[in-house]
Amino acid sequence: xxxxxxxxxDAAALLRWYVDHGLDEAIGEEAIDRFALPPPAAxxxxxxxxxxxxxxxxxxxxxxxxxxxxxxxxxxxxxxxxDARAVAQQANTIAxxxxxxxxxxxxxxxRTAKNTVxxxxxxxxxxxxxxxxxxxxxxxxxxxxxxxxxxxxDRMFSAIGMSRERDLYITNxxxxxxxxxxxxxxxxxxxxxxxxxxxIELAKPKIVVLAGGTAVKAVLNTTEGITxxxxxxxxxxxxxxxxxxxxxxxxxAYLLRTPASxxxxxxxxxxxxxxxxxxxxx
Ligand code: URA
Numbered sequence: 001x002x003x004x005x006x007x008x009x010d011a012a013a014l015l016r017w018y019v020d021h022g023l024d025e026a027i028g029e030e031a032i033d034r035f036a037l038p039p040p041a042a043x044x045x046x047x048x049x050x051x052x053x054x055x056x057x058x059x060x061x062x063x064x065x066x067x068x069x070x071x072x073x074x075x076x077x078x079x080x081x082x083d084a085r086a087v088a089q090q091a092n093t094i095a096x097x098x099x100x101x102x103x104x105x106x107x108x109x110x111r112t113a114k115n116t117v118x119x120x121x122x123x124x125x126x127x128x129x130x131x132x133x134x135x136x137x138x139x140x141x142x143x144x145x146x147x148x149x150x151x152x153x154d155r156m157f158s159a160i161g162m163s164r165e166r167d168l169y170i171t172n173x174x175x176x177x178x179x180x181x182x183x184x185x186x187x188x189x190x191x192x193x194x195x196x197x198x199x200i201e202l203a204k205p206k207i208v209v210l211a212g213g214t215a216v217k218a219v220l221n222t223t224e225g226i227t228x229x230x231x232x233x234x235x236x237x238x239x240x241x242x243x244x245x246x247x248x249x250x251x252x253a254y255l256l257r258t259p260a261s262x263x264x265x266x267x268x269x270x271x272x273x274x275x276x277x278x279x280x281x282x
Pocket of ligand 1: 131132133134135138143144145146147149150172253
């Protein structure tokens, strides 16, 4: 790149582009050209000789710096999900559950997050929205769905006369932001889900709205994709034996990327509105 032509506003635009795409964290001080690095010893040993021979392409650029080593993160075991379940079961109110989540040390995501993001809206509201995980804005402010996708969600619900100040209770299956907004691992999901299931039991919503494929798969324990499931009412059976109607729908972040799908989400919202009226809630 011609350095003289690289104006400061270009750098600002590039940074904004990174942030818009979820890259809001510097993992290391310097970029690493991983194509220029030799394969790790274990990988090299597993490769056939031809692939390990140093006939590898000449590095375009020498590696600039060694990666910054993070403190080791413990391997998450199924036992942690069991521990979470046992802790969650002991909570008899939402306040107790929130306290238990904030004190829980069994999910490694907590170490990299700035805040625990538990809920927003009205506890006990007729509709409980369950999303995936906090993003950068939620992590910073400690509340779910407060970034651009949350703002879209607010506008969509306001179109059917609902707001988080009056009729909605909002949470995620994860209480801590995965670094760089990566998809949470199944182990992370299982640990936090134990709390989220108890959260739903204690909040006793009339309807649960599951926003996005990850939340749908985790809460409904299914491998079916959101495209197939959205708009289809189902019944969620909780551990205390109670049943709650659940409506899978697209995640607002997906709608921001694929505005044409808003039409289907509008159909889902109308279906929600109708169901609430049938239940005598509105
Ligand atoms: N996406 C989610 O799934 N949850 C949030 O809280 C924010 C963005």
